[in-house]
Amino acid sequence: MNVAAEMSIQAGAAAAQMKSPSRVGDKAFEWLTLGMAVAVIVLVFLIGWELARGSSLAIQKFGFRFLIASKWDPVTEEFGALPFVYGTLVSSLIALLIAVPLSIATAVYLTELAPLWIRQPIVSLIEMLAAIPSVILGLWGIFVMIPWLRDYLFPFLKHLLGWTPFFTGPIYGPCMLAGGIIVAIMILPIITSVSREILRSVPNLQREAAYALGATRWEVTRIAVLSYARKGLFGAVTLGLGRALGETMAVTMVIGNTPQIAASLFKPGYTLASVIANEFTEATTDIYLQSLFEIGLVLFGVTILVNLLAQLLLKTMVTTSTTRAVQ
Amino acid sequence: MKVMPSPDPSVFERSDGAALDAVETEPAPPLTFQVKALSMWYGGKQAIENVSLDVVSKAVTAIIGPSGCGKSTFLRCLNRMHELVPRTRMEGTVLLDGEDLYLTNVNPAIVRRRVGMVFQKSNPFPTMSIGENVIVGLRLNGVRDKKFLNERLEKSLRMAALWDEVKDDLHKPGTSLSGGQQQRLCIARALAVEPEVILMDEPCSALDPIATAKIEELIHELRSQYTIVIVTHNMQQAGRVSDFTAFFYMGRLIEFGTTTKIFTNPTEKQTEDYITGRFG
């Protein structure tokens, strides 16, 4: 009670010491953080604008022919982007053909079939693979993967499938197929982890219902889980495609960097990202540089569209961020 | 035996306006809060309907009623905490010592310094020590004087009956205390900024009986210096600690009076049904 009396005597002392709160601080902080958040929108437009600005000459000169012209010759100043569009699409397609079955199967293994004790170690290992920078994988690609491909896998493929147009011709080493394989390695982690999130988000009720009907584990997976998760898995694959389209360093180091359109996968190729990486600093003339800017614009547009599609597909299924999966 | 001073007769008005007989023995006691025709909506849904209520100074007023009757909502209207929820709408007046709390130029932060709050789940800040927790309200409001802060630290902890238990452990994290101690720490934290009123929103519902008893004892000690409004779903607790009780049901104030009257001779049948446990 004594303490209470003392407290009342000092009543107002605290009030006197405390500064009067201003509402300005609140408003200022809100505006500051809003500005920072809006930056992402600004950035998207900034990229588009800068790329368009930097390629305005080329756009004027070539128009839409840019995308379908197949000759890229800096000497004669003929710039056609078709070889790179072709190269990007083919290498990404090969990458998807290899990576998607493996990734989804792995995701299924990790969420449905694997014993619990093994799951986290495998997940950690996949995260570590995701953390390897592209240039280091490319380094490994040049000195380890390509010699092995050249000496073992490619002759085997040629022997087996040489009658098709895809596996004809001499084997150099760096080629479209090598590019596709290395992009596959790069996108395995992201497709696996996003697929895993998708599969995990399938409500247990679905699985339990199937189990209750006497299904085996695999049947539960096939019937209850995979069909439910179809849309999300498609989103995961699309995300992987978006990543594959933009893959730069590792591809540049193993694909051969020759602007040509050929059926054989043993022939060297060239992608949109690779030509920018290789030739940007060598572009001596304005039109050359602007054409490269335009390639950047094409690449930007394509990846934005693919990523938009991926996000739309994923939005409905996954509630947590797929950003961390992308990292 | 001394008759309890009765509040202003208008206090006994029910929401339909009929006045009850009031005992006129002494002049009306000072009022901390005067709530007039308060109504509140969450989005489209009405949570409180036309409540008028006067809270007597330096006394304990309990608010009881079944779940969802609006008692916590009402409490939060007294320190403008309901504004933290988006899309709320309010009509009516709340006067604190005669001043309208809801005038546009009134800074809610100042209101909240004068009207402190203790929550159902004790929430000492996890990144701070016990000592830091107590004086955080002063520090973040700009008080720098170390001597003053230390004085208030000790005084607040004494008022919360916690000083002797923690005086050697002030540097330890706030979350290292037991549930009951954490709640008393939160009370000390609220006391440190020297409010006039302490609002308590079911402060003991997460505590065991021993800790609850300590808090009730604390309330008993504090009421001579502070106006206390306590929301509780525990009727017996209301009977133990409060001087006045308000019974809410479905957003309306059904009855308000001295605790003795409410619990022994309620006027409304609904009140009587609730008290006797016919519904809850």
Add this chain to the structure above:
Amino acid sequence: MKMKFQTANQHTWRTIKNVLASAATFLSAVLVIAPLGLVFFHLLANGLSSVNWDFFTHLPKPVGEAGGGMANAIVGSLILLGLGSMIGIPVGVLGGVYLAEYGTARANSVLRFVADVLNGVPSITWGVVVYGLVVLRFKSFSAYAGGLALGLIMIPLILRTTEEVVLLVPNGYREASLALGVARWKTIVHIVMKTASKGIITGILLALARIAGETAPLLFTAFGNRFWDHNLAQPIAALPLQIFTYAISPYDDWHRQAWAGALVLVIGIFCVNVVVRILTRGRKISVA
């Protein structure tokens, strides 16, 4: 109605399918992890021998001469990370705070969407953009340009991770602080962000680990440098750039150094990831 159960053959076939599926998916998992093992093996086999004191302290030697190191590249990378952080951290963290504390549901879903799309933009695109904005304007490659490119990549990464951890802070703490009469912005900074600080730092570390290995955006912003240069408005060396240059060169000695540089870079990145793992131990946040 007579219920017909399966024949024994049918049941066996289903069991076999089950086992096959488990085996096939397990094999897939092995194949997915295999490249990791292979890469690590070769990094160690080829790089370890070249990682010596010289590597960390010497500048690159001219073509043809043996020896030399990547000291300037290592320091350059650190400088670029620092410059990038100066942009990426404030914008990312504060932006994330906005989404978590102020944003309406609609505004937030738009901003999140945009941030996620931005995260999918190829990093070389950022290089081209910064080239146009900075390098062309100032007519020089520079550390500033490289730092800017890296910082821009960091923004959407940090924004999303910050938003997520701040959202996880229980509302009770905000209420308790506001009930003391503390201003809202102080509540956010001193109570909410402080409570979420571990998560915010984790997000920053992850972003740093990610951009430490980025090469493409630096190709024509930082450009690379064979010497020490204290002027940040000049080209600067960076570890991934050096690795790339050496790897595609025809010189064996440079190839060896590329392996060494790769080993150092990977170990650096993995150390950061281990730190993150330690920091997030026992918490719900998982990094896919």
